[in-house]
Amino acid sequence: MARKILLVDDEAGFTQLLKMNLEKSGDFEVTIENDSTKAIATARSFQPDVVLLDVVMPGMDGGDVQAQFQSDSILNRVPVIMLTALVDSAELSAGAVAQSGSSIVLPKPVDLSLLLRVIDEATGAA
Amino acid sequence: MEPLTLVESVLDNLPVAVFAKDANDDFRFVLWNKKQEQITTVKASKAVGRDDYDLFSEESADYFRSVDKAVLKRGKLLEVPEEIIEGKDGQDIHLRTVKIPVIEEETGRRLVVGISEDITEQVQSRAKLESLNKNLLETNQELQETQLQLIQAEKLESIGRLAAGVAHEVKNPLALLLLGVDYLSGGIDPADPNVETILTQMREAVDRADRIVRGLVDFSSQRALTREPVQLHAVIDEVLLLVKHELTRSNTKVSVSIPADLPHVFLDLSKFEQVVINLVINAVHAMSESKSPRLEIMARAEKLSDVIKNQGARKYEVFRSGDNVVTLELIDNGCGIDSGDASRLFDPFFTTKATGVGTGLGLSVARKIVQLHGGELHVSDRPDKKGAIAKLILPTKVDTGKVALTSNFPK
Incomplete structure (x- = not known):
């Protein structure tokens, strides 16, 4: 059965190409949400196995979305992988990522083979 | 006798x-x-x-x-x-x-x-006056150079502050490019409909990275003040590109309202961008506690009618009633201006920000740049006290007399 991945990122082009790559690389069903304020609603209806979450987004940042997921009794069990183009380590630790606790953080540009490996580990498919 | x-x-x-x-x-x-x-x-x-x-x-x-x-x-x-x-x-x-x-x-x-x-005394005073005048001209020249250096130093500082954000904005198109390369390197199937989309996206990503890098390079260029006719909208677009990251991070909603038929203003693009970037960053900092930070950028052409001189606020200092000007306002919903700070806002090295966040040169340099453009910069609380307004008044025609770098810095 295809694993379900939810992409939450305001960069429409990036999500579009990431979806194409993921679907080409494995048996994934990928849904895109470019509006972070709708992430929780989309996740509730899509029921993903893993969430790939951007950090810096207008409306709601990755940390806020992560907090929403954690306070949801079903979604709090869904692993979250954070993707960020932040380069400043001080900014990283001051920002949302530090609050994300157990989340995995991967830098943008994303190494696709690394991402696939992390997805496998997170979804217990490794 | x-x-x-x-x-x-x-x-x-x-x-x-x-x-x-x-x-x-x-x-x-x-x-x-x-x-x-x-x-x-x-x-x-x-x-x-x-x-x-x-x-x-x-x-x-x-x-x-x-x-x-x-x-x-x-x-x-x-x-x-x-x-x-x-x-x-x-x-x-x-x-x-x-x-x-x-x-x-x-x-x-x-x-x-x-x-x-x-006429010995007259000749001596004349010689002394000539020598003093020569010194004065030299000092003035040095002062002008120092002013430009100070403006550039402040600019480099703001580039430093923007660098992380600009890097972030460049990394996003890079991330997209890498995904495109990953996809295509697996072999290109001519029948794959994704290929065209990917190539289009990649081209756009290169353009986007190029625009922002070019914007930063243009902004950092050091030149003497050179003015050209400019559409204010173009300046604001460039600025918003450079501060996009700061605006996104702070979740600031920006609305821009600039009439399409606004007359050209005569600006040194890079120096004027410096002013607007400074004002935008100030607004973002001032709105850090706001629930929904909102920045309105509005411009309009007007004929000044009520030029008020020396009435506390000293509204218009350079202009006269009847002058045609373009006004640009940046209105935030931040903490406003502490009444004790109002008179010191434009003092060099005055800052309300934490050490390391700002040197306190931003507004004093911003006002200097605006004055070099023959314009005025005023910062005040909004009438409803729900934030601050930065107001720039710019002449719509060039008066070279006003452009000369003659006034002292800091004023």
Whole structure:
């Protein structure tokens, strides 16, 4: 059965190409949400196995979305992988990522083979 | 009291030197008044009956003699605007002299009458003034250069602050490019409909990265102030590109309202961007506690009607009623201005930000740049006290007189 991945990122082009790559690389069903304020609603209806979450987004940042997921009794069990183009380590630790606790953080540009490996580990498919 | 004729009495009390030489008697002096005694420090008793060669250096005497002869030849008054004789201690005495050819009625003697005014002090003050003026021009030149250096230093600082954000904005298109490369490197199937989408996206990503890098390079360029006609909208677009990351991070909603038919303004693009970036970043910092940070950027053309001078707020300082201007306002819903800080906002090194966040040069440099554009920058609380307004008033025509880098910094 295809694993379900939810992409939450305001960069429409990036999500579009990431979806194409993921679907080409494995048996994934990928849904895109470019509006972070709708992430929780989309996740509730899509029921993903893993969430790939951007950090810096207008409306709601990755940390806020992560907090929403954690306070949801079903979604709090869904692993979250954070993707960020932040380069400043001080900014990283001051920002949302530090609050994300157990989340995995991967830098943008994303190494696709690394991402696939992390997805496998997170979804217990490794 | 020694009895004197009326003429002698007048001559000796004149504030100018008067002397006369007899051309028929080898130009020997026949008249030498009191003032002439003071200037030359030679007594009349010593001078009368002697000639220039007895009293002055040969060089000076040659000169005086040639002038005397010229006066006689011309047969009319000759004015010597400035001549120099040696004073007692060898210092120069500057004289303005008129020489008049006279034929004495009763004797028929041909005389040269000289009337000299001591202008040494005037000449010295003039020289001093010229030297001071030269110093002033040099100092002013240095000041202008320092101003431009200060503007550039502040700009480099804001580039430093923007760098992380700009890098973030460049990394996003890079991330997209890498995904495109990953996809295509697996082999290209001509029937795959994704390929066209990917190539289009990649091209757009390159354009986007190029735009932002170019924007940063243009912004950091150092040049003397060069103004060109500019659409304000273009400036705001460039600025919003450079501060996009800061706006996204702070979740600031920006609305821009600039009429399409707004007249061109004459701006130095890079320096003016510096002003607007500074004001935007200030607004973002001021709105850090706001629930929904909102920045309105509005521009309009107007004819100034109520120019108020010296009424507390000192609204318009450069402009007059009837001037056509473009006003640009940045309105935030942040913490506003602490009443105690209002008078110091534009002071150099005044900052309300934590150490390391700002040097306190931003607003003082911003105002300086606006002044160099012949405009004004005012920052105040919103009338409803729900934030602050930064207002720029810019002339719509170039008045080169106002552009000159002449005012002091900091003001």
